[in-house]
Amino acid sequence: MKIPPFTLERQYSEIGIDVENAVLNILQKGQYIGGHEIAKFEDSFASLIGVSDVISCNSGTDALVLALRALDIGHGDEVITTSFSFFATAEAISIVGANPVFVDINLSTFLLDINQIESRINSRTKAIIPVHLFGNAVDMTNLKLISKKYNLKIIEDCAQATCTLWDSQNVGSIGDIGCFSFFPTKNLGCAGDGGAVTTSNKSLAQKIRELAVHGSPKKYTHNYIGYNSRLDVIQAAILNVKIKSIKKWVKLRQKIADNYSKLINENPLLKLPQTNTELSHNTWNQFVIKVKNEKFSYKQNYLELFETDIIKNKTPRNFVKSELQKIGINSIIYYPIPIHAQLAYKEKIFEKDLLLNTEKLCTEVLSLPMFPEITFEEQVYISENLNLILEKYDQISQISA
Numbered sequence: 528m529k530i531p532p533f534t535l536e537r538q539y540s541e542i543g544i545d546v547e548n549a550v551l552n553i554l555q556k557g558q559y560i561g562g563h564e565i566a567k568f569e570d571s572f573a574s575l576i577g578v579s580d581v582i583s584c585n586s587g588t589d590a591l592v593l594a595l596r597a598l599d600i601g602h603g604d605e606v607i608t609t610s611f612s613f614f615a616t617a618e619a620i621s622i623v624g625a626n627p628v629f630v631d632i633n634l635s636t637f638l639l640d641i642n643q644i645e646s647r648i649n650s651r652t653k654a655i656i657p658v659h660l661f662g663n664a665v666d667m668t669n670l671k672l673i674s675k676k677y678n679l680k681i682i683e684d685c686a687q688a689t690c691t692l693w694d695s696q697n698v699g700s701i702g703d704i705g706c707f708s709f710f711p712t713k714n715l716g717c718a719g720d721g722g723a724v725t726t727s728n729k730s731l732a733q734k735i736r737e738l739a740v741h742g743s744p745k746k747y748t749h750n751y752i753g754y755n756s757r758l759d760v761i762q763a764a765i766l767n768v769k770i771k772s773i774k775k776w777v778k779l780r781q782k783i784a785d786n787y788s789k790l791i792n793e794n795p796l797l798k799l800p801q802t803n804t805e806l807s808h809n810t811w812n813q814f815v816i817k818v819k820n821e822k823f824s825y826k827q828n829y830l831e832l833f834e835t836d837i838i839k840n841k842t843p844r845n846f847v848k849s850e851l852q853k854i855g856i857n858s859i860i861y862y863p864i865p866i867h868a869q870l871a872y873k874e875k876i877f878e879k880d881l882l883l884n885t886e887k888l889c890t891e892v893l894s895l896p897m898f899p900e901i902t903f904e905e906q907v908y909i910s911e912n913l914n915l916i917l918e919k920y921d922q923i924s925q926i927s928a
């Protein structure tokens with residue numbers, strides 16, 4: 528059996544005709560920038576998330592940049608976030624001229640460890656960007672307590688978490704601003720790049736709207752140095768079709784995660800992903816298992832670590848990945864290298880000893896195939912083979928010990 532880590536082909540066979548009709552309609556009408564289709568999507572997305580305003584834009588990365596700019600965050604400012612995320616989270620902070628300050632992650636949830644935030648706050652700290660990574664919600668109740676105490680803004684990175692709830696509220700409606708991506712692999716994806724900013728603060732919404740279109744409140748008037756960051760009308764038309772199915776797709780992801788958790792056997796080498804308290808708190812953009820790396824040494828220099836363990840394929844995780852590959856199951860490593868260890872940040876001095884859990888996790892994570900259309904038969908095939916591979920690894924390591 529051959530199983531991709533992710534595919535859109537099956538979804539297309541379900542909704543393809545509607546997508547084609549929507550796109551043809553736009554092409555025929557010739558309304559290519561702004562207008563009804565965009566307004567319709569922004570309204571639908573606002574009611575889905577439960578905010579007063581949605582500003583669509585070109586990507587999730589742009590959404591983060593627009594949010595930071597709208598809050599006047601720039602040179603000399605610090606923004607607290609996680610180093611275990613897609614690069615764009617920190618990149619957006621650096622793009623506006625501010626500095627990312629990374630707190631370590633919790634090894635069970637993979638989310639930023641809220642208990643470590645307070646010790647990193649100083650007079651330059653302006654905001655916190657919690658990342659609802661893999662669809663799993665950050666504890667927004669406790670995060671808000673901290674942000675209130677220190678008067679910090681919260682920008683939620685919801686790129687992987689469309690429809691994730693925290694205490695019955697959608698992520699993206701809890702902090703000051705929410706940032707979403709419609710990159711094709713996200714819970715709600717379009718057919719290219721796309722993103723949106725969510726807020727219920729009217730003056731922030733107005734400023735974000737202007738920033739996204741050359742800082743312009745009306746044609747040929749410019750209040751700010753802004754961006755050219757619009758959602759394409761063709762993408763909005765596709766999203767207007769796909770948004771009708773998002774709740775169904777999210778339920779399927781939750782069902783698949785539940786099946787995996789039951790079908791995969793306990794094994795000392797393995798840890799299954801953990802949701803932050805309630806089932807609705809996770810929409811499973813990824814199902815990420817941890818294959819323990821006992822040899823990980825907290826004293827290891829991080830660059831050396833990624834040379835020896837990852838590039839040379841010696842971790843138990845890489846063994847499992849290649850064994851799965853041999854029988855047609857394609858898994859992916861999200862993320863192989865933490866953001867603070869990227870060459871792009873080589874000039875920045877991070878307190879690296881503070882991010883040891885993040886560094887360890889990067890040598891252990893493995894994402895199993897996850898998309899709403901994956902069949903039960905495929906879930907069983909993946910789980911049973913993973914069980915066999917882990918048993919086999921146990922025997923091999925006992926022999927060599």
Ligand SMILES: *Cc1c(COP(=O)(O)O)cnc(C)c1O
Nearest residue numbers: 586587588613615616686708710
């Ligand atoms: C995808 C992603 C982004 C960026 O979104 P784009 O639409 O690709 O620009 C930001 N943060 C996280 C956590 C992401 O997964």
